[in-house]
Amino acid sequence: xxxxxxxxxxxxxxxxxxxxxxxxxxxxxxxxxxxxxxxxxxxxxxxxxxxxxxxxxxxxxxxxxxxxxxxxxxxxxxxxxxxxxxxxxxxxxxxxxxxxxxxxxxxxxxxxxxxxxxxxxxxxxxxxxxxxxxxxxxxxxxxxxxxxxxxxxxxxxxxxxxxxxxxxxxxxxxxxxxxxxxxxxxxxxxxxxxxxxxxxxxxxxxxxxxxxxxxxxxxxxxxxxxxxxxxxxxxxxxxxxxxxxxxxxxxxxxxxxxxxxxxxxxxxxxxxxxxxxxxxxxxxxxxxxxxxxxxxxxxxxxxxxxxxxxxxxxxxxxxxxxxxxxxxxxxxxxxxxxxxxxxxxxxxxxxxxxxxxxx
Amino acid sequence: xxxxxxxxxxxxxxxxxxxxxxxxxxxxxxxxxxxxxxxxxxxxxxxxxxxxxxxxxxxxxxxxxxxxxxxxxxxxxxxxxxxxxxxxxxxxxxxxxxxxxxxxxxxxxxxxxxxxxxxxxxxxxxxxxxxxxxxxxxxxxxxxxxxxxxxxxxxxxxxxxxxxxxxxxxxxxxxxxxxxxxxxxxxxxxxxxxxxxxxxxxxxxxxxxxxxxxxxxxxxxxxxxxxxxxxxxxxxxxxxxxxxxxxxxxxxxxxxxxxxxxx
Numbered sequence: 001x002x003x004x005x006x007x008x009x010x011x012x013x014x015x016x017x018x019x020x021x022x023x024x025x026x027x028x029x030x031x032x033x034x035x036x037x038x039x040x041x042x043x044x045x046x047x048x049x050x051x052x053x054x055x056x057x058x059x060x061x062x063x064x065x066x067x068x069x070x071x072x073x074x075x076x077x078x079x080x081x082x083x084x085x086x087x088x089x090x091x092x093x094x095x096x097x098x099x100x101x102x103x104x105x106x107x108x109x110x111x112x113x114x115x116x117x118x119x120x121x122x123x124x125x126x127x128x129x130x131x132x133x134x135x136x137x138x139x140x141x142x143x144x145x146x147x148x149x150x151x152x153x154x155x156x157x158x159x160x161x162x163x164x165x166x167x168x169x170x171x172x173x174x175x176x177x178x179x180x181x182x183x184x185x186x187x188x189x190x191x192x193x194x195x196x197x198x199x200x201x202x203x204x205x206x207x208x209x210x211x212x213x214x215x216x217x218x219x220x221x222x223x224x225x226x227x228x229x230x231x232x233x234x235x236x237x238x239x240x241x242x243x244x245x246x247x248x249x250x251x252x253x254x255x256x257x258x259x260x261x262x263x264x265x266x267x268x269x270x271x272x273x274x275x276x277x278x279x280x281x282x283x284x285x286x287x288x289x290x291x292x293x294x295x296x297x298x299x300x301x302x303x304x305x306x307x308x309x310x311x312x313x314x315x316x317x318x319x320x321x322x323x324x325x326x327x328x329x330x331x332x333x334x335x336x337x338x339x340x341x342x343x344x345x346x347x348x349x350x351x352x353x354x355x356x357x358x359x
Numbered sequence: 360x361x362x363x364x365x366x367x368x369x370x371x372x373x374x375x376x377x378x379x380x381x382x383x384x385x386x387x388x389x390x391x392x393x394x395x396x397x398x399x400x401x402x403x404x405x406x407x408x409x410x411x412x413x414x415x416x417x418x419x420x421x422x423x424x425x426x427x428x429x430x431x432x433x434x435x436x437x438x439x440x441x442x443x444x445x446x447x448x449x450x451x452x453x454x455x456x457x458x459x460x461x462x463x464x465x466x467x468x469x470x471x472x473x474x475x476x477x478x479x480x481x482x483x484x485x486x487x488x489x490x491x492x493x494x495x496x497x498x499x500x501x502x503x504x505x506x507x508x509x510x511x512x513x514x515x516x517x518x519x520x521x522x523x524x525x526x527x528x529x530x531x532x533x534x535x536x537x538x539x540x541x542x543x544x545x546x547x548x549x550x551x552x553x554x555x556x557x558x559x560x561x562x563x564x565x566x567x568x569x570x571x572x573x574x575x576x577x578x579x580x581x582x583x584x585x586x587x588x589x590x591x592x593x594x595x596x597x598x599x600x601x602x603x604x605x606x607x608x609x610x611x612x613x614x615x616x617x618x619x620x621x622x
Contacts, residue, residue: 087520091542100538104530105529149528152528
């Protein structure tokens with residue numbers, strides 16, 4: 001991480017007895033793109049609003065650069081923000097919307113016009129300056145909102161679920177556009193989302209939150225592959241949970257529906273016969289044996305879902321079922337329902353849930 | 360023609376006749392000033408009367424000040440209630456409805472007792488003070504209409520998000536209200552303004568009891584002493600009111616459009 005630019009220290013927020021954010025500590029580097037990821041009501045938007053100055057923390061501080069901004073009003077913080085509902089001023093044209101912050105800052109007209117033109121070029125809407133917000137599509141409106149937030153050259157950019165109101169295709173293209181603009185400008189950014197794919201695809205780091213707490217902070221690769229809590233493991237990505245009993249704790253062997261598998265990450269302080277839950281990502285299981293000391297479990301195909309590039313299979317063992325993904329290939333048709341298959345997965349991919357902190 | 364449609368037309372005809380016949384009769388009577396022929400003599404007489412001009416322009420001026428006071432009072436209040444104190448909305452709505460249930464005569468007697476020349480706030484000790492009190496009284500009478508118009512306008516925009524968007528861009532409260540909120544509820548404010556205008560132009564009780572030279576008392580005075588001119592005045596007052604309503608309708612077509620309310 002680059003030098004710390006935005007620092008959130010010991011932030012707590014309560015509404016009466018209801019604690020919505022607790023002990024939130026995070027240092028964000030200059031130019032870093034950090035996502036707050038979590039389900040609705042986990043406190044991610046509250047933290048963002050505290051950074052923006054719209055909410056006052058019950059305790060804790062917010063610093064930008066070397067300056068403590070905790071007690072500053074939102075209009076004194078020099079922060080840019082993009083809202084889920086666009087929040088463009090309906091009575092102003094696109095150019096006037098982008099120039100609003102510049103006018104407030106007292107920038108000279110000619111200079112402001114130059115900056116607005118620059119921003120319109122950045123979002124590739126040069127010909128739309130004279131249009132009103134209602135004359136634009138949702139994606140275009142959100143790009144204007146982004147340009148408006150960036151025009152006054154804020155020190156920090158806050159994005160509050162900016163893609164939620166858009167359709168799937170526009171979401172992906174705008175997501176990439178936001179990331180490329182952020183990189184180009186090198187602006188420190190916090191992105192709030194409940195969409196894990198969004199968070200994992202564009203962030204330098206992801207903060208996973210649940211019930212007002214930070215569950216885990218890390219790079220997307222780390223969050224996805226090495227979850228530290230049960231919540232992170234279950235919330236980020238699809239997770240198959242298999243329930244069984246410890247067969248040999250020394251060798252890391254677990255019996256699932258009468259079939260032994262090995263978990264290389266260790267079973268912790270367990271003894272033979274103890275109940276044990278392990279997890280497996282759908283993409284970790286395969287039907288092709290690549291050799292080596294892999295786990296093998298016999299099961300029956302219960303369902304086949306064609307998802308385009310991927311085919312998702314549901315395989316039943318006895319009591320446990322798993323979802324597994326195989327790449328679609330016209331040369332290899334997927335197995336049929338009812339077919340008996342051998343599911344193969346590496347011991348390294350078996351995640352011992354009992355070893356993780358409870359959510 | 361279906362029976363239901365026939366009944367609909369009959370109902371419409373009866374309703375229209377109920378409203379239009381007295382109006383047509385009044386208009387017809389106002390044209391009869393000259394014996395044997397229809398003429399606009401009554402209108403000429405009324406419009407040429409210096410008292411008509413003086414009282415009418417006095418009432419127009421009072422209406423303008425009433426509208427200004429109403430806007431200054433209602434727009435920030437309704438905005439603040441929506442933004443920060445939505446739980447108090449029913450209370451404020453109740454308060455704004457009070458002028459509809461408390462007769463103007465009660466309010467004006469209260470004013471006379473409260474603001475008489477021997478009171479700590481002697482509005483009635485001077486002409487300007489009495490004018491100011493009349494404006495305040497009219498703003499109270501117009502409150503139900505002005506508040507509802509503005510509140511309805513505020514309901515069509517996302518007040519909180521627009522406010523926050525302006526705040527984060529550096530704007531202070533005054534700029535937010537003037538540059539962001541007001542332009543987006545301008546049509547609603549104008550609707551309230553024209554309703555206020557229509558109320559003020561014809562109001563009699565307050566103006567009369569505060570002894571102000573307004574159009575309402577002039578109407579009453581003419582009505583008591585002349586035959587044809589009151590009918591002409593009624594038609595003129597009616598035309599002014601309908602003119603105001605038409606302007607509201609025309610202006611509403613120019614309301615700023617939001618993404619949620621496409622043209």
